[in-house]
Amino acid sequence: MKVSIFKGKIMIRPFVWTLFFMIAGIIVGQSASVMHFALFAIIVVVLCVVIAWHFKSKIPIIFVLFFLLGNILITNSLKIVSEKAEEMLNQYVTIIGTVTDIDYTSSDRQKLTIKTESIVTETVTETKSLKILAILPEYQNVSLWDTVILKGELLPLEKSTIKGGYDEKLYLSTRGYHYKVYVEEQSVTGQKRTPVLSFIYDLKQSIQKVYDTVLPPEKSGVLKAMVTGDKYDIDTITKELYAQAGITHILAISGLHISIISMYIFYIFEILFKWNKRRCSVIVLFCLLFYLVFAGFSPSAVRAVTMISIVLIGNIFYYESDYINNIAIAAIFILLLQPLYLWDIGFQLSFILVIGIILSLDILKNCNLPKYIKNTLGISLMTSAVSFPIAAYHFHFISIIGILVNIIVLPLTGILLCIGMIVGILGLFSIQVATFLSGIVYYILCFYENICILAKRVPYGYLFCGRPLLITVILCYLLMLIVYFYKRNNIHYKCAVVFVEIMILISVFGNQYIFKKNKVSFLDVGQGDSIVIQTYDNHNYVVDTGGKIWTALGKNTGIYTVLPYLQSENISKIDGLFITHMDGDHCYGAIELMDTIDIDAIYISNYDFEKTTLYETFIKNANKNDIPIFIIGAGDSAKLGNTIQLDVLYPYYNMSFFDANDNHGSLVLRITSGETSILLTGDIGEIDEKILLQQGIDIKSNILKVGHHGSKYSTTKEFLEEVNPEIAVLSYGKNNSYGHPHKETMDKLQNQNIEIYETAEQGIITVLIGEQGYTIEGTYSK
Template sequence: MTSRPLILPLLGMVGGLLSAHHLNIFLTPYLLPILLIVMLACAILRSRMPFLFFLTAFFFAWGNAALQPFLRPSYPSNHLVRFVSHVPVTLEGIVATRPEAKDEGMRFVIAAERVFRDGKAIPVEGRLLVHIREGRGNILTGDRVRLAARLRQPTNLGLPGEFDYRRYLAYRQIYVTASVLSNDNILLMREAAAYPFQRRFDSLAGELGDFIGKRFPVEGGILRAILVGERGYVNKRTEEIYARAGVNHILSISGFHIGIIAVTIYYLLLKLLARSEILALGLNLRRTVLLVALPPVVFYLYIAGLAPATVRSVIMIAIATIALLLERETDPINTLTAAAFSILIFTPQTLFDISFQLSFLAIWGLIILTPLFMEPFSSINNTKLKNLLLFVAASAAAITVTLLPVAHMFHRTSVAGLIGNFVAVPLLGYGAVVTGFASLPLIHLAPDAAHFLLGIAAWLVRLSGSLIEIIAGIPPLPLRSVSLLDLSVFYPALLALTLVKTYRMRYSVCLLAIATLFMLHIPAGANSNRMLRITFFSIGQGESTLITFPDGRHMLVDGGGSLRDDGMDTGTRYLAPALWSMGVDRLDIVVLSHPHPDHLKGLISLAELFPIGEFWESGIEEPVGDHAKLRSILAGQGVPVRNITSATPSCTMGNVKITPLAPAPDTLGCNSDQNDNSLVFKLIYGEFSMLFTGDIGHCGEKMLLRDPGKLGCTVLKVPHHGSRHSTTPMLLDVASPLVAFISAGAGNSFGLPSPETISRLHQRGISVFRTDLHGTVEVTSDGKGYSIRTYSDGHFH
């Protein structure tokens, strides 16, 4: 450890951060001074072990305490959270971050100054994240703006595999959000501008981006992303293609871009200055060029909007430059740990930024794994072949070391990246980035010369895009679900590889880690405890339920979806990660209760992401719109479609009887309301039963009550999200459930579930579970009794 003095402090701080973030363990801040005193006292001891122990403990406590202001905030009396309500307020403040293009709109952060209520200005404080759904104006950092909006506190849905959006914002000290329809709803008040330095760079970046976009409208999105950090102009299809090819990292200005630019500037200046005999003899050219190359890199850092990845890269370059100027040898691992430690000391929450993790892991892989991969080829003397192998080894190292974290975060892994980097790195990384960067200073000085250089960059973008689209067709690895337990094996293995010296020991560490991970993923017997598990997903104002039968097969009932055409893709954003995180990689049966958007839309993307055995629906009418699109995808994959009605015979899966109850064949097409034509069925497992009702209303319930003897159940899925037009007293009396589940979005505009429905349920002593209040809810039965759990904070409770 003496050769790498920052390893232990860094490990201590990371441990403290992890204890607060993942385990919600919060130590008293008074522990810090105690540990500091004990650590200093141990410094005089002959043995270094006590000092190192308390040094690590001190930074553990530091890391733990550093997150507490974010995770356990103490709001002052005039904080924005005091104004969160259903009633819109008028708010004024200063734009504190560079506005970021998103989809067809934009978003930015406001440092709030005052709220207007009843004609009075009330001073406030706090940061507000503002979403503009349509339009991108000329708002810059430092502008004073005024808007009217409803303030909300960010919340999570309570869904397995869900991105923790609330904590993501908390680490940016954002506890309130607002959304406005259009950029026209933002009043720009051009008084004295704050943040003048950053504002100038934001303005310059906007001008450069506009020039690129106007001159090259087709390739402009990618060029703006890799040159000025405006990734929001890259269309969704391009993003998806680059992601499938494993090269979407190239679209964000990162350490890679900074490194390429720094190295290019260094060698060009070195070659240029070396032509002068006076300069070559009178100066230490290497030191001089290192110093001269640093300002353009810092300039580019501000043009890119101070993105965390670029800040980290500049810090590492600065550390390496200082070490070289002082004529000290630089151990790459020491440089890496120094950069990480420097960043975490000032911004500890950055540890949980996935770009921070991936950028440091990629560099670590290049340092440690590349030599390991090249060791078998050490005897090769052919320079060109060795350089080619080195490139392959470096790409493989970066992919290998980021494979599990990427799968954990994005549920996506691809070997295509190994091939894709052969295209993206030379054409975009070296070619388009370097020529594009050279054009930026010329945009104002010599626009035609800038256009020429950008034309070369655009051609490289077109060429690489064509090749990347082919590479994107390579099937991904079947690795979708990586747990924190997997990462708890993976990261210590990386640490061990860093500390051990010999190649033999490093190979042993790799084999041991791979064997451990393999053992963790050996499948157990198919649901050997013979349990029926029904999971009601919390997906907002929609509905989706996963049924896991005792034999391990899976049935998904409905897929949620936004009522708006431009709404969130529930299948890709929420349901697929939830299913993968639960170990579900195949859906044996998918059921569509009725083709309304809040039940249907999410199934479209799921049909493309998951193998499906059968598709069930009521067959009430000819598919149109999204329904037709879903059926087309299913047909293309050869998925059999079954029309299920009350006349369909019961079937059994894993000793669970499935009995269709509606719609009746004689009513198909007679009811103009698709809700009342919902597919209704009942599960029976021993003494446990559950009634699935779709969105039926009073009319549909009357049809069910024709045969009341089949309606008795342990659990009732409440019809139509708890609407007052369903769940009649007669249905409740006949079904006589012990538990009722309601799927509804938190704070939805429909007022669901209705107070009347809730009252009827409570009057009968029925336990009510709601996704808007309880998050995802799971009921488990062994055929005799049952148990219910709710999901929050990353776990079922």
């Protein structure tokens, strides 16, 4: 049964192994030093020589070449494209170029793709063509193919420093962007329209207007996404509803859509015109290329068209298709164009799901089940299982109910897509006919929506599981392969299954039951503080949440930074939220967290803070969510989990100061686990440090969270000598307006030979504390 997919010798599917070595070259080139790359290259060469000798074939020479090619491609993708443009970063520039694509931000501002002719400052001019993402001011619009002059600050693409957060640099670099700019001034100087592209664009706009005319806005947005590839008109509620039901994939032009379109076109010409397979394949291929341009070359469409085109080309040249080989060829082609796609969730899911479908068909073909059940429930169950590890890694949840929802929804997708296209085309000639037919589209979409609402109400249908370790994901797929090849009476297979299962259990539960390491993470929230404390026995605490006063609630650090991190760590409840003081850069994000995650209790300082609007909003939101607030001060202590001791060292009860500086009220917390201690100092200043020193309490700590983001008015020499830390952690925003950290503070840390970690440079700084001490590392190496 299984020989039909992976049969015979290794050389039957050389493209699969070529892809494997190419991916190895990309991964090694992206992450390894020159010395490590040389070591891996030697291993690859030796391995290929062994394979060539064993199979008496010269094909493994290609494997070596593709390993090297993968390394060259990723190195080229990661290198700086323009030295001149790098010099212009964070400077006011003038950009001259052409608008090649238009999208919209969540606040309805135009987001332009600009192909540049030149980028100019007062001293430097870059004429190399670059791809820039430009965000226009509110209520300012331009048209596709406009030649424009834009003025604003040229900015680099930002790397994600939060596990589970949006990685702007990876996402946009994968799509060919080099820099971004928030436009302050713009003017249109002309247009560069080409007849063919203009015709396709105008056709797309006309079809979208038909949808807007015959359907309500929320239904029109869904249909436009499915047919034209433009998703910016889908409202947030619909996106979340489809995601939780596990059918968000139908909102993007993907393999499902392209397969349905190909099938319709193929059968129309085969049945109506009696054409042979070869001629039908030629027509379908040209239609798909036209549709790819029509859909705007969206990444998902490119992947799907590439995979199906390879099958069609095989038909044209009378080549007997091998599905696994075809998938490998498609993946090689896409990685040749952009190796960064290897880290793209869409790329990973596309190929994993297609492989899952193929393997499902192979496994189920000899099962004694009714054909309909095999082709619906069986395939849906198996493809969902195949996608779960990757979905959990990227999205931190899996949709169990999605298995059932897909069985109900997918059979109607072909009808919806077909009638949707007919409505769009007929609407160009007769809006009345299009309105009549659109009723079918409307009721199918209403049915989808009702199914999603019901699915959302099913208990445990939508499970948060956190972000598994990469090794856990790899082990899950290894287990699937072993099970697929499993031979019932072979002891080696049985041992392999048991071994991999044990490794998966250790990777998931090992820390809780074996290693027992506590974790303290200093998050990169920009100019602010946020620390997450996780005990090995599943107790979770947060100290501060960062915040940006000039950013609206709902788009602040609580939602966009702290919550994604908590979800990635599978934290669904905060046992205690400590707010050191009521400055916005420490507590504003907490207001969002109160509405989005369970919080058992909030702890604030015993200090008479100024009753600002922020303070009042904070208290009001805590009361609205029935979260108790406790007042704590020096002398209070608590046990966090089984092994962490938390002591409150400051402020003292009934303290008052002459100046109205709420930083005096900052909580100073000392957490101790085994022989390791960490001192968290909020925004205390020089006066507060002197008070602490006068009390003669023990403040010695291995790790110091430097006070007030490295301000020169904190971290005195005497205080540093008393704490005597090995590590100093600075939490601040890059290029902040305060100049933090100040040079004076950095000099004092360096003079005392203290190792420095900075969230603005290293991203999340993670401390793992075990019985034998601690380890510390940042998201990005120093």
